[in-house]
Amino acid sequence: MKERKKTQKAHVLILPYHLQGHINPMLQFAKRLVAKGVNTTLVTTVFTSKSTHTDPTSSIAMETISDGFDEGGRTQAEGSKAYLESLRIVGSRTLLDLIKKLGDSGRPVNTVLYDGFIPWVLDVARQCGVLGVEFFTQTCAVNSVYYHVNRGLLQVPVSGPTVSFPGLPLLEVSDTPSLVSHYGSYTEVFDIVMNQFSNVNEVDWVLFNTFYELETELSKLWKVGTIGPTIPSMFLDKRLEGDRAYGINLFKPNIADCMNWLNGKPNNSVVYVSFGSVAELKEEQMEELAWGLKGSNCFFLWVVRATEETKLPKSFTEEITEKGFLVRWCSQLEVLEHEAIGCFVTHCRFNSVLEALSLGVPMVGIPQWTD
Incomplete structure (x- = not known):
């Protein structure tokens, strides 16, 4: 048993939030991990899996969890809050079942890499005794603004006319994300975005879909890894031959x-x-x-x-x-x-x-x- 553990590859479970702009970068990162010899499994909801256009030649293993609305997805829920609560409760239970199933089948999970939009995944990772890594699809700069709002360091609506953040130049209020500069817009999204930081201090690592040269100052302030740009390799460094598409389209x-x-x-x-x-x-x-x-x-x-x-x-x-x-x-x-x-x-x-x-x-x- 000990000898098998020594030779067993790492297995990373990747959970994006089911929006196109969140699936794409996490799927591309999964491809990079596979190219490095890391076992990688992308996890979507049952409804997302059934309703997407997926590349049949993809080398990424796919699994599903339930959000409680397997036939209609978010449209079946009575509002955004009801959906997110169902996703948290049902998703936590079915993710726990999935991790146990993979372990029983000889593919134990070592790390769960999850979208910042679903911070409850960290609780499941901790329950299973595996590493929890939070993935942010936006820049350090944008998330610095959200972090300050989440921690009460910046009050919304902003009184302005300017605001300042460590590692950033002085900003006018209009320079900040619309959820802050136009407080009250996209109300269903506000809580999701702010809750990304509810347990960020407890994760094992934080990854950003950006590159170090764009985030030099902020990278000095946070314990982060910059792993972008996460776009298909043939449009970037051409290290992954034939990688010309993300592979999943909503x-x-x-x-x-x-x-x-x-x-x-x-x-x-x-x-x-x-x-x-x-x-x-x-x-x-x-x-x-x-x-x-x-x-x-x-x-x-x-x-x-x-x-x-x-x-x-x-x-x-x-x-x-x-x-x-x-x-x-x-x-x-x-x-x-x-x-x-x-x-x-x-x-x-x-x-x-x-x-x-x-x-x-x-x-x-x-x-x-x-x-």
Whole structure:
């Protein structure tokens, strides 16, 4: 028995929160661990597993836990708080069962790496006697702001006009994340974001999806590991041959039509516009953006999710056929890599920022939600 333990590989269980921008970086980190010879298992909810488009050739082992709503996910819950409570209670129980099952099958878990949005996972890790590592999908700078709010060091709403944080330059209130600068916006998200720090001082390690050179000052203040950018290797360092996609999509990307449309455009002539999988613009914002793109007289590729289409101005789609192309979802990395792209209008979520930085695409920021 002792000899087997010596030769047994480490086994890391990775649990992202089931949003596209949280699954992607944690899945990419899982690929890096596998490439280093570490047994790695990605854990999603039952409903997420059934409703996603997954790469069948992926080398990442997959398992599921329940959030209490296996058939309909969050939409079945009576509000965000009810869902999160069910996720905590049912998820804790089924995660504990999963860890025991993996151990009984000869694949014992050594470490649980979990999304900061689900801090209760640390309690399960402690109960099982394994290491708990918290993973943050945003920058140290953004999370420093949230940490100060969580600890009561910064009161919201902020009285302003400026605020200061260790390791950061003096900020105007408008420079801070929208949950702080526009207190009361996205109320369902506020508690989730702030609760990331409920037990951060108890974890064995904290990892950030960023790189050291971007976080030099803040990295000196916290015990952290910077492991980003976590984007597919062939768009970055090319160490993982064939790694050109994240591998899991909550929405089905329209890759062929996007590429065909871009292929017919001159170099650096297209404005790419995307506000990600969660941010919801107001109807007035959608209208201003729509007419702004049309009035620019530039070619543009705009990702408009199905749930946002009703906010577009009437007749807009018919009026932009010569210059614009609307798509419900796309492969963002392939779009940003295309030589026709000259500019990226982004909601400033950190995954998008990292992708654009890695591929050298200029950005116009219209910050939304938490960044």
